[in-house]
Amino acid sequence: MPEDLGLYLSFLHPLLMGSLLAGSGYALFLGIKAKKARTGTPEERKQLLKGKFAQRHYLIGSLVLVVMVGGSIGGMAVTYLNNGKLFVGPHLLVGLAMTGLIALAAGLSPLMQQGNLIARKAHVGLNMLVMSLFLWQTASGLQILNKIWTER
Numbered sequence: 001m002p003e004d005l006g007l008y009l010s011f012l013h014p015l016l017m018g019s020l021l022a023g024s025g026y027a028l029f030l031g032i033k034a035k036k037a038r039t040g041t042p043e044e045r046k047q048l049l050k051g052k053f054a055q056r057h058y059l060i061g062s063l064v065l066v067v068m069v070g071g072s073i074g075g076m077a078v079t080y081l082n083n084g085k086l087f088v089g090p091h092l093l094v095g096l097a098m099t100g101l102i103a104l105a106a107g108l109s110p111l112m113q114q115g116n117l118i119a120r121k122a123h124v125g126l127n128m129l130v131m132s133l134f135l136w137q138t139a140s141g142l143q144i145l146n147k148i149w150t151e152r
C-alpha cells in the first residue's frame with residue numbers, strides 16, 4: 001500500500017466522526033422537538049407538527065447509525081492497514097460500545113412508533129450514553145491523531 005494513503009486515511013476517519021458528532025447533535029435537537037410535538041399543549045402541537053420533526057429525526061438518526069457503523073469499522077480497517085494489528089485500547093473498546101448501543105437504540109424504533117413508553121425511555125437513555133461517550137471518544141481520538149502526526 002502506498003505510504004501516503006495510510007496517512008490520509010488516518011485523517012479521513014476523524015473528519016468523518018467529527019461531522020458525525022455534529023449530526024448527532026442535530027438528531028438530538030430533532031428528537032427533543034419531536035417529543036414536544038407529541039406532548040406539548042394543543043397550540044404548541046399544532047405548530048410543531050408542521051415541522052415533521054419525528055420523521056426528520058428518524059431520517060437523520062438512521063444516517064447517524066449508518067455513519068457510526070461504517071466509521072467505526074473503517075477506523076479499525078485504517079488502524080489494521082497502518083499497523084498490521086489493532087490496539088485493544090479505550091478508543092477501540094468505547095467505539096465498539098457506542099456502535100452497539102446506538103444499534104440497540106435504533107432497534108427500538110418500531111416499538112416507539114407503537115407508542116411504547118419504555119422503549120422511548122430506553123431509546124433516549126441509550127442515546128444519551130452514546131452522546132456522552134462521543135465526547136470522551138473525541139478526546140482519545142485526538143490523542144491518537146496527535147501521536148500519528150508527531151511520529152509520522
Ligand code: HEM
Pocket residue numbers: 024025027028031032034035038054057058061062064065102105106107109110112113120123124127128130131
Ligand atoms: C444521536 C442519536 C439519537 C438521539 C440523541 C435520539 C434522541 C431521541 C429523542 C430525544 C426522542 C424523543 C423521545 C420522546 O418522544 O420521548 C427520539 C425519538 C425517536 N427516535 Fe431517536 N435519537 C437518536 C438516534 C436515533 C436513531 C439512530 C433512530 C433510528 C434509526 C431513531 C429513531 C427514533 C424514533 C423512531 C423516535 C420516535 C419518534 C416519534 O415520536 O415517532 N433515533 N429520539
Ligand code: HEM
Pocket residue numbers: 009010013014017018021068071072073075076077078079080082086087089091092094095096098099134137138139140141142144145148
Ligand atoms: C472526532 C472524533 C474522533 C477522532 C478524532 C478519532 C480518531 C481516530 C484515529 C486517529 C484513529 C486511528 C486511525 C489509524 O490508526 O490511523 C481511530 C481509530 C478508531 N476509531 Fe476513532 N476517532 C473519533 C471518533 C470515533 C468514534 C465516534 C468511533 C466509534 C463510534 C470511533 C471508532 C474507532 C475505532 C473502532 C478505531 C480503531 C481502533 C483504534 O485504532 O483504536 N472513533 N480514531
